[in-house]
Amino acid sequence: MYAEEVAEMAGRIRDEDIALVRERTSIAEVISDTVTLKSAGGGNLKGLCPFHDEKSPSFNVSPARNVWYCFGCGAGGDAIKFLMDAEHLSFVESVERLAARAGIQLRYVEDDRSAPRPRPQQGQRQRLVAAHAAAVEFYRAQLTTAGARRAREFLAQRGFDRAAAERYGCGFAPDAWDLLTKHLRQQGFTHDELVTAGLSRPSRSGSLIDRFRRRLMWPIREITGDVIGFGARKLFDDDDGPKYLNTPETPIYKKSHVLYGIDQAKREIAKQGKVVVVEGYTDVMACHLADVPTAVATCGTAFGADHISVLRRVLFDSDERAGEIIFTFDGDAAGQKAALRAFEDDQRFVGRTFIAVSPDNMDPCELRLAKGDLAVRDLVARREPLVDFALRHMINRFDLDTVDGRVEAMRRAAPLVAKIKDREKRPEYVRKLAGDLGMEIEPVQRAVLAAANGQPAGTATAPARPAPAAPTVDSPQSMVEREALKLALQEPVLAGPMFDAVEASAYRHPVHVAVRAAIATAGGVATAAGGAVWIEQVRDACDDLAGQALVGELAVEPLRIDGEPDPRYVSITMARLQWGSVTGRIKDLKSKIQRINPVSNKDEYFALFGELLSLEQHARALREQAAGGL
Numbered sequence: 001m002y003a004e005e006v007a008e009m010a011g012r013i014r015d016e017d018i019a020l021v022r023e024r025t026s027i028a029e030v031i032s033d034t035v036t037l038k039s040a041g042g043g044n045l046k047g048l049c050p051f052h053d054e055k056s057p058s059f060n061v062s063p064a065r066n067v068w069y070c071f072g073c074g075a076g077g078d079a080i081k082f083l084m085d086a087e088h089l090s091f092v093e094s095v096e097r098l099a100a101r102a103g104i105q106l107r108y109v110e111d112d113r114s115a116p117r118p119r120p121q122q123g124q125r126q127r128l129v130a131a132h133a134a135a136v137e138f139y140r141a142q143l144t145t146a147g148a149r150r151a152r153e154f155l156a157q158r159g160f161d162r163a164a165a166e167r168y169g170c171g172f173a174p175d176a177w178d179l180l181t182k183h184l185r186q187q188g189f190t191h192d193e194l195v196t197a198g199l200s201r202p203s204r205s206g207s208l209i210d211r212f213r214r215r216l217m218w219p220i221r222e223i224t225g226d227v228i229g230f231g232a233r234k235l236f237d238d239d240d241g242p243k244y245l246n247t248p249e250t251p252i253y254k255k256s257h258v259l260y261g262i263d264q265a266k267r268e269i270a271k272q273g274k275v276v277v278v279e280g281y282t283d284v285m286a287c288h289l290a291d292v293p294t295a296v297a298t299c300g301t302a303f304g305a306d307h308i309s310v311l312r313r314v315l316f317d318s319d320e321r322a323g324e325i326i327f328t329f330d331g332d333a334a335g336q337k338a339a340l341r342a343f344e345d346d347q348r349f350v351g352r353t354f355i356a357v358s359p360d361n362m363d364p365c366e367l368r369l370a371k372g373d374l375a376v377r378d379l380v381a382r383r384e385p386l387v388d389f390a391l392r393h394m395i396n397r398f399d400l401d402t403v404d405g406r407v408e409a410m411r412r413a414a415p416l417v418a419k420i421k422d423r424e425k426r427p428e429y430v431r432k433l434a435g436d437l438g439m440e441i442e443p444v445q446r447a448v449l450a451a452a453n454g455q456p457a458g459t460a461t462a463p464a465r466p467a468p469a470a471p472t473v474d475s476p477q478s479m480v481e482r483e484a485l486k487l488a489l490q491e492p493v494l495a496g497p498m499f500d501a502v503e504a505s506a507y508r509h510p511v512h513v514a515v516r517a518a519i520a521t522a523g524g525v526a527t528a529a530g531g532a533v534w535i536e537q538v539r540d541a542c543d544d545l546a547g548q549a550l551v552g553e554l555a556v557e558p559l560r561i562d563g564e565p566d567p568r569y570v571s572i573t574m575a576r577l578q579w580g581s582v583t584g585r586i587k588d589l590k591s592k593i594q595r596i597n598p599v600s601n602k603d604e605y606f607a608l609f610g611e612l613l614s615l616e617q618h619a620r621a622l623r624e625q626a627a628g629g630l
C-alpha cells in the first residue's frame with residue numbers, strides 16, 4: 001500500500017527533495033509531537049503506541065536508523081509514514097509538512113498537461129489548515145479595530161492583557177456578513193474549501209457568508225500546533241446564539257479529540273507527568289499565566305475516551321509510569337459529575353484521577369482575578385483523589401449522626417466501592433469508607449463483598465471477560481498474601497503465632513481478606529491441629545464463595561520454596577507481607593501529605609510527617625527481616 005502510493009506520488013515531488021526531507025528530519029522530534037518518548041536503552045526510544053491501545057510501551061523509535069516500529073501491532077516505517085498514519089495525511093502532505101518543518105523548499109516535477117503552477121494542488125487537509133491559518137490572521141487584525149472594543153474589554157475584564165491575547169491568537173469576528181469569506185476567496189480558497197473547513201456557510205439566498213460574526217475568537221490548535229477550528233464567545237446581548245459557538249465537525253476538527261491548549265501544554269504535561277483539565281478557553285489562559293502550564297480544556301463537549309487516549313500518550317501513562325489527571329470543578333454539580341466519572345469511565349485512569357474544587361464556585365479564571373496566581377496554583381495543589389471525593393459526596397447526603405443514616409449511606413456507597421475494578425485498591429477504600437462513616441471495618445467489608453458478588457460477571461460498562469473464581473497472582477503483594485495463607489493452611493504448627501500476629505489489614509486482596517478472616521473465625525493458626533480437619537474448619541468459616549474455592553486451592557498448591565519450609569521461611573514471608581502493606585500505607589500517607597497545605601494545616605502536617613517517619617522505620621526493619629535476618 002505504502003510502496004504503491006510512494007511510487008505513484010513520488011513523481012510529483014522531486015525524488016532528491018524527498019530524500020533531503022528524510023535526511024534532515026529528526027524522527028524522534030516528529031513523533032514527540034504526539035507521543036511522549038522515553039529512553040529504551042541502546043539509543044532507542046519507546047512510548048505508548050498511537051495505533052493500538054496498550055498499557056505498556058511497545059512502540060519503539062530508532063533515531064539512528066530513522067525508523068519506528070510497534071511490537072504490539074506491527075505498524076512501522078519512517079517519519080513520512082508516521083505522519084500518514086498518525087494524522088491521516090497523504091504521502092505528499094506528509095512530505096510537505098516535514099519539509100516546512102526542516103525549512104526545505106520543495107521542487108515539484110512539472111505537469112506536462114498545463115503550464116507550471118506556482119503551487120501544485122495540495123491535499124485537502126493541508127488546504128483546510130492553510131485556510132484556518134489565514135483566518136487566524138484575519139481575526140487577529142480585526143481585534144484592534146474600533147468595532148472590536150467589546151472584545152478587548154472582555155479580555156481586559158478577565159485579566160488578559162495584549163500580550164496574553166497575542167500568545168493565544170485571540171481575535172474578533174467583525175459585524176459583517178461575509179468579510180472573512182471574501183478575504184479568503186481572494187486568497188484563492190474555493191467555495192467548497194471554506195464550507196468544508198466550517199469557516200463559511202451558504203446563506204438562504206445561496207451566497208456564501210461567514211459562520212462567526214460579532215464574537216471573540218480563540219483559534220483551536222491540535223497537538224502539533226496547526227489551527228483546525230475556532231471557539232467563539234458571544235459578546236452582545238442581542239446576539240441570540242449560544243454563549244460559545246465552536247467549529248462544527250469537519251475532516252480536520254473532531255471535537256471528541258480536541259483539547260484546547262494542548263499545543264502549549266504538551267511539553268509540561270510530559271515533563272510533570274500530570275495534566276489539569278479545566279472547562280473553558282479563559283480558564284486555560286488563566287492557568288497557564290498563573291504558572292499551571294499543564295492546563296487544557298475540552299471544546300464544547302464532555303471529557304471522554306478519545307481525550308483519554310490523546311492524553312495517555314502525552315503523559316506516557318503506562319503500567320510502569322502513571323500520569324496524574326486533575327479535573328477542576330467550580331459548581332455544585334461537581335459531586336455528581338465526579339461520581340459518574342469515578343465509576344463509569346476507563347478504570348485504568350480512575351486511580352490517577354483527582355478533583356480540585358475551587359472555593360466559592362469560582363472557575364480558575366475568576367479565581368485568578370479575585371485572588372491572584374497563587375490561588376490558582378493552590379487550587380491544583382489541594383486536589384483530592386476522585387474516588388475519595390465521589391464517596392465523600394455520596395455519604396454526605398445522609399445524616400451520619402444517626403445509625404439509620406450511617407447504615408443507609410453504607411448501603412449506597414458499598415456498590416460504588418465494589419465497582420472499583422482495581423481489586424487491590426478495594427480494601428483501601430473499605431477502610432476509608434468505614435472511617436468516613438465512623439463504622440467498624442467488618443460490616444463495610446461485608447457490604448462491599450456482597451455488592452461485588454451480586455454483580456453479574458463483567459459489568460455493563462466493561463467488555464465481558466471471564467470472572468476469575470480465585471484471584472490471579474497478578475502482583476508481588478498478591479503473591480506474598482497467597483504464600484502466607486498457604487503456610488497457615490498447610491503448615492499451621494510451623495506458621496502458628498507468627499501468622500496470627502500479623503494484622504488482617506496487611507491483606508489487600510478481597511478474597512485473601514475473606515480467607516484470613518475465616519482463619520481467625522476458625523480459631524486462629526496457633527491452635528490448629530492441621531490436616532484435613534483444619535482445612536474444613538477454615539472452609540466452613542468462610543462466608544465468601546470465591547474464598548471457599550480458594551481455601552481448597554491453597555491447601556494443595558506447592559509452597560514457593562525448594563525443600564521443607566522452616567521458621568525462617570515463615571518469618572521472611574510474613575515480613576514481606578507486612579512490608580507490602582506498610583509501604584502501601586507510606587505511599588498513601590505521602591500522597592496525603594502532598595495534598596495538605598503545610599501553612600494553613602501546620603499541626604496536621606507535622607503529625608502526619610511524624611507518622612510517616614515511624615512507618616518508614618518500621619518498613620526498614622521489615623525489609624531486613626524479609627531479607628532473611630531474624
Ligand SMILES: [Zn+2]
Pocket residue numbers: 049050051052059070071072073074075
Ligand atoms: Zn502498536
